[in-house]
Amino acid sequence: MRQMIVHCEHENIQMALIEDGRLAEFAVERNSEQSVVGSIYKGKVVNVLPGMQAAFVDIGLKKNAFLYVDDVLHPHLEKQPKQKPSISQLLTVGQELIVQVMKEPRGGKGARVTTHFSLPGRCMVYMPTADYVAVSKKIERDAERSRLKGIGEQLRTGEEGIIIRTVSEDEPIDFIRSDLEFLREEWARITEKARKLQAPALLHRDLGLLQRLIRDSFDPYEDELVIDSLPKAEETISYLKDSVPGIEPKVIHYSESVPLFQAYGIDDQLKTGFARKIALPEGVTIVIDQTEAMTIIDVNTAKYIGGDNLGETILQTNLLAAREIARILRLWDIGGIIIVDFIDMEREEHRHQVAAAMEEAIRKDRSKTFVVGWTKLDLLEMTRKKARESMPLPFAKPCGACGGRGFVLPSGG
Structure with a gap:
């Protein structure tokens, strides 16, 4: 059995995923530092560097975003030219284009962006211009993989691309179709905003930590979610019922006096797990x-x-x-x-x-x-592969004395 334990405090949300009684994943999101990965912007090219085969794009963040030539070419490898063109043949300074953040800004580096758009849903990842269908490798049965691939080919139109996720295994076509229709509408809203707004502009932001993890990790049929915020618990139940009609999700509002992470032994596991x-x-x-x-x-x-x-x-x-x-x-x-x-x-x-x-x-x-x-x-x-900053120790900072090296230099004299 898996449990998702969610602690909400002030501006922070902390999530612990428990598998077989052990801490398997831990994530933190501060409202003031919400991730931009997955967000879609209308940006303006400010610099094209043929020597680096890259361009810098102003998307409205502190640092200009980095766009590599491979992320400008067609997302389907079979439709890319045999010889890679120069970035200067594809982009010009002042050009406006839609991009999606694939890696967070880090240190002095800006975000890395792409024109290979993807919108994750519950049962699929929708790629409006990818022109192919793929099935999650975690679905192992050949017959089921063939069935799902056939459904994807049947449902997609034009140059749409679809990656069918594990949750779609053994699900009927209507379940997959409803997710696709929702994501199509989302993409239409994004392109309409892009048509109206001037660059730089935010067109779409991915879900927050809680909803994102529920969408990507939570099995509403098997898993249990425990959360110590009543508004967030109600919001989660509503989100799950909208996403998977007909279920009664296992969402528990924790209201005891003992802190949630202490009651479930997560505090102790965090101390040992990040050593x-x-x-x-x-x-x-x-x-x-x-x-x-x-x-x-x-x-x-x-x-x-x-x-x-x-x-x-x-x-x-x-x-x-x-x-x-x-x-x-x-x-x-x-x-x-x-x-x-x-x-x-x-x-x-x-x-x-x-x-x-x-x-x-x-x-x-x-x-x-x-x-x-x-x-x-x-x-x-x-x-x-990762898109977001790793967190060796939750809320920790490098030691001021040794600079994170693990030792203190002796003083002279």
Whole structure:
């Protein structure tokens, strides 16, 4: 059973996703710092850089947004030219265009934007110009994949593109059609606003944290949602009933005197789950170090003694660690390049088993995660896509004394 525990306080919303009693995901949104990922703007090109094959677009934020040439070409690979044109052939300074934010502004960098538009719904992602149908890889049955792909092809018109999500599995065509019609209307509203407004202008903002997570993560038939705000609980029930007619969602308004996160043991799990060194009950330890370029994860046996066979003990240690590392990646929302230093294994078969265990464990991850394979130094290389800033520690800031390095330099004298 999965539970979504939501704590609302002043300007903050904190969400904890519990799977089998353990913290699997944690997210925070401050109303004053609402994410712009997924938002659609009418922008104006202010600079075109052929050497970088990119342009900068004013969308009304503090920093101009970055638009790469690949995000200007047709979203369907088969419809792109065999030889990539110069960005200067596609865009000119002063040109107005509609763009969608795909990555948050970070540090001194502006947001990254694209013209490959996508509007996520409950059962599909609608792409008004993509011209293809795809089905979630998490739907494994060939017959069901073929049925859903056929429905997508039947429903779409013109150059519309559709990615059918896992929630559509075994659902009738009317369920999928209603979602498509809603998203079509949303896109029509966006294009109408673009026609009327001058750049830069906001045309569409994605849902807030609570509704977004309910749309993307919450199963209204199986999952339970506990929330300590009565207005938000009522709003959530209304949203779910509109999204999935005919259900009675499992939404509980928590009103006890004990704080919600304390009552559900989330405070304790946050303290241990975001530590640099994580010890599993079996005695295995995992150490996580983040740099600007990548994340390094080290696995140690610590107190785990396993059986009499050293090779099997190492294998079991690494298998335990692989499943836990997949959970850590989701919980910390780690993105980019990830290198895992498992305990050295002599047998190639064991390395295959560990990589397979990792691939199986990351199937629960909503973010696109890819196991690249083993390097020549027997390190497992992975990548994980993310659009928003990761949060190594909720509400935490780097230490003022050591600058986040983990140590304090001795004073001179």
